[in-house]
Amino acid sequence: MDYSLPQILSSYSGAQDELIPILQAVQDELGYLPEEAMSKVADFCRVPASKVFGIASFYAQFRFLPLGRTQITICRGTACHVRGAPEILSEVKRQLGVEEGQTTPDLEYSLETVACIGCCALAPCLTVNGRVESSMTSKKVKQLFAREEEDAS
Ligand code: FES
Numbered sequence: 001m002d003y004s005l006p007q008i009l010s011s012y013s014g015a016q017d018e019l020i021p022i023l024q025a026v027q028d029e030l031g032y033l034p035e036e037a038m039s040k041v042a043d044f045c046r047v048p049a050s051k052v053f054g055i056a057s058f059y060a061q062f063r064f065l066p067l068g069r070t071q072i073t074i075c076r077g078t079a080c081h082v083r084g085a086p087e088i089l090s091e092v093k094r095q096l097g098v099e100e101g102q103t104t105p106d107l108e109y110s111l112e113t114v115a116c117i118g119c120c121a122l123a124p125c126l127t128v129n130g131r132v133e134s135s136m137t138s139k140k141v142k143q144l145f146a147r148e149e150e151d152a153s
Helices: 005-009 016-030 035-045 049-058 078-082 085-096 138-152
Strands: 070-075 109-114 126-128 131-133
Touching: 005 016, 005 035, 016 035, 016 049, 035 049, 070 085, 078 085, 085 109, 085 138
Parallel strands: 070 109
Antiparallel strands: 070 126, 126 131
8 A cells, every 4th residue: 555655645735625635546546545544644734634534534435445345336317216226225225234335344345326327228227346237126136135145155
């Protein structure tokens, strides 16, 4: 991690209004915001680490754990929304025990939502590591995770 952080910081002056762009750049590079990196960003911008943690916690875009091995992406676009995407999202959250933008503690799954997956005719949709699962229902979500568990064992 350390090898890329000085390189990222070298593009900035350390002004406080650069905090969010710096955190975005760190996350783009590392995939998440490790505590050590946030402390170094705080030193660089000459602000308390608690301020950096506070900002990072406020914005849903920031992650504090690496992405999981299995990336679940749920479409929240209009076509999917009117055909039940909110229930699908609720069921996935229930199954995984995480909110959007979070990763399960075992680093198996990450959950995020997107504006459109591009297969609106098959709504509601989600993807599992890029593979589209279409015409989803709560029951199909349960079956999907049962299948994923079987594949993993
Ligand atoms: S709106 Fe969901 S795939 Fe387009």
